[in-house]
Amino acid sequence: MKQINARQTTIQLAQTDEAREKIALQALKVACHNCNLRELCLPAGVAAEELDALDDLVYTRRKIKRGDALYRAGEDFDSIYAVRSGFFKSRVTTEDGRDQVTGFSMAGEILGMDGIGHDKHNCDAVAIEDSEVCTIPYSRLEDLSAQLPSLQRHFHKIMSREIVRENGVLLLLGVMRAEERLAAFLLNLSQRLSARGYSPLEFHLRMTREEIGSYLGLKLETVSRVFSKFHADGLLEVEQKYVRLRDIKGLRAIYSHHS
Amino acid sequence: MKQINARQTTIQLAQTDEAREKIALQALKVACHNCNLRELCLPAGVAAEELDALDDLVYTRRKIKRGDALYRAGEDFDSIYAVRSGFFKSRVTTEDGRDQVTGFSMAGEILGMDGIGHDKHNCDAVAIEDSEVCTIPYSRLEDLSAQLPSLQRHFHKIMSREIVRENGVLLLLGVMRAEERLAAFLLNLSQRLSARGYSPLEFHLRMTREEIGSYLGLKLETVSRVFSKFHADGLLEVEQKYVRLRDIKGLRAIYSHHS
């Protein structure tokens, strides 16, 4: 209903520049309830009859070129982002310039929640391939989630899951050895790709060895060596960025049995 | 206003057992607007005239003995908790039993947000000294924050800050060396104690070397050695759990200059 009203408005104004711009925005605008990422993204759990209201939430998509930042640490926060397509890394940096990749984000995942607490972003989000995001103005999300309990509930879940995810990475960095870390990383990637309809057994890594290493708290040479060892042990095949998992159970054993 | 109504109700029922229990609850009940932790805790940022409504939120305090768990991984989630007094550690555990302390919580800090995402707690919260918490039923928090924008906003900030805090720990575990980790830990502790009116320069560690090590991704022997080295370098005095920081700038230099 709201959508129809919006369309009428743009038709009324169709003669002006402002209107042309508005039409362009309309074209860009993605109805969440038509989006194939619906079940993975912010609208998951929002009642179908309330989905229309979400169209007020997502105004614009934005394309980010490989290597460019969606946002950087220190920038003012005003929106969170849903990844439409592509791949991002998030990273934090020490005063003296060393950095740590804190996560990789793929389609349907939400970025930018680090900015809410202090109205400034705390980390960089960098596209590691050409990507597209939906921009969700935070003030609007606040308003809307006060009205839609299911949206509020799901947004809380998304933030909480980010905390849980980071707990997992802490475990990785705090107690696991190099082989366990890489096994955990590959299994996690496999599971998430699988949830998006890709093969869980073979995929292209979008990130470099250095980025994997930064995420896992290892140097790129160590990552490379562990890949080679996994290959030698018949657990996987690896050729540059292409990976084929040959023995998922073997990988799982490494990751959970402490060698 | 709501508080007065509640009191009247208890008086009406004062003859029954049920009522006696209710009176006990009333006595336990802490009005957030009388709590000296107000500015650090969930009510921070909630408008004064709305503080009364928070009394509906916090029903009960609960005492937790040193060594006991406030909640454990896998338990059903239904409340978050505000630390009234005492000290907690949070920890996650691998399948094969190794564990990682993910944080220490002191008065005014919020625990349990890991449970929202999957309706189960993801980690253990264990008191490391006799402690007391305010129980905040999550369903009530949801309802109330839909009505009080300032509460919603502040709760989001608290969750976001937890994400930011964990980003910091990731940096610690991912790129820092033992001395930097311990320096960062001590400076963080000093700052938080200072915010609570304690001396930033001398304090008692509530946790063992092993717990510090688990948090920092180090073995207890390494923690002990680094303490000894800091002492030898004139940065601090340490005697068992008592610590006196002698050279804050020196500690900061270690933590930020990568020596």
Place this chain on the structure above:
DNA sequence: CGCCAGGTTGACACTTTTCAAGCCGCGTGG
């Protein structure tokens, strides 16, 4: 008063890093 958890210190082992050399493959420009 004695026991025991918690802490310190030393010697040695092991994992991961560092430094170095060389290879591969992709994209650009001639």
Place this chain on the structure above:
DNA sequence: CCACGCGGCTTGAAAAGTGTCAACCTGGCG
């Protein structure tokens, strides 16, 4: 279309940092 260059990857050898194991100390509690 091919040659070239460079980022990204692999591998080796040596070094560094932290872990492991063990002995001993200390202080608080029963």
